[in-house]
Ligand SMILES: [Zn+2]
């Protein structure tokens with residue numbers, strides 16, 4: 001690979017950070033941008049630099065956000081709904097938003113409890129969720145964690161937390177395929193699972 | 201999608217310039233970098249910005265290069281070899297370099313003759329190739345164009361150019377699957393096709 005110009009080589013290596021991009025597709029991407037879309041490549045470079053530096057987490061719900069509080073958490077209608085949906089990732093939050101079935105607040109775990117990986121309640125910001133539930137404004141917590149071992153373990157922990165404040169807890173209805181990942185489920189299935197949610 | 205923070209939304213849209221990246225994988229890439237690899241994302245942003253701005257074309261062979269003349273063209277051993285291999289793209293050049301069978305110079309067309317797309321000899325820099333051949337230092341031109349309609353048409357044009365200066369012309373041996381694209385062929389097949397090249 002030493003035959004390539006250093007900046008081209010460096011670009012190909014840098015592209016490998018993208019999930020699912022191997023050496024061959026990184027090379028294809030680099031050449032494609034250099035040959036056909038330098039403007040798009042520049043725009044992507046600028047967007048990456050800006051996003052990596054400026055995007056943090058919402059102080060309420062932990063979702064990705066470049067301000068202190070995200071637009072959803074700041075919305076009075078969302079606050080008044082009194083429902084809170086707990087999801088594992090920003091992708092899952094987006095998938096639920098796209099069903100159009102939910103108009104309450106979210107809490108985005110950004111992971112699941114996984115003792116082997118050193119991820120416990122503190123790493124998921126659950127102290128903050130605890131404080132929010134303690135305020136008494138939430139009348140239902142919907143657990144929309146992945147139907148996986150880690151998602152289930154996290155759901156059980158969250159259910160305990162809700163019981164402490166006597167807040168009703170529901171979970172997405174079965175219909176979500178066991179072992180599957182929420183973000184890849186089609187909208188209709190997810191929509192049915194959402195509306196058919198059961199007390200947990 | 202208005203539910204996303206503007207910089208995140210902007211990043212997802214910008215990622216769509218990459219070949220083969222749809223809305224779903226752009227989203228996955230953006231969240232993945234934000235969640236797990238901000239440093240890698242920053243490195244990619246910087247590499248893109250730099251490469252799009254600084255990478256041009258070698259004044260001899262047209263390959264991607266950030267200096268006037270690329271390392272291969274500047275290599276005296278390559279110049280002395282007296283062979284010149286014409287390829288359609290920088291990816292094809294790299295694929296041939298990887299076979300280890302060739303130690304001469306290249307000419308990288310960066311496309312093929314295609315009248316319908318307004319690509320003629322001038323757009324492929326063939327005036328420059330003409331001047332190089334006129335100097336009389338080249339004793340064999342190897343045509344390693346894609347075995348496609350456009351690649352064949354370009355090869356015929358190039359063969360005429362070589363005949364003008366009475367330079368022997370060869371072409372990659374059959375063995376390259378018809379209709380296929382050079383950059384995706386395995387090294388062994390390409391290696392055989394290269395060493396078994398025939399007078400054209
Ligand atoms: Zn928020």
Ligand SMILES: [Zn+2]
Nearest residue numbers: 258261270273
């Ligand atoms: Zn060169």
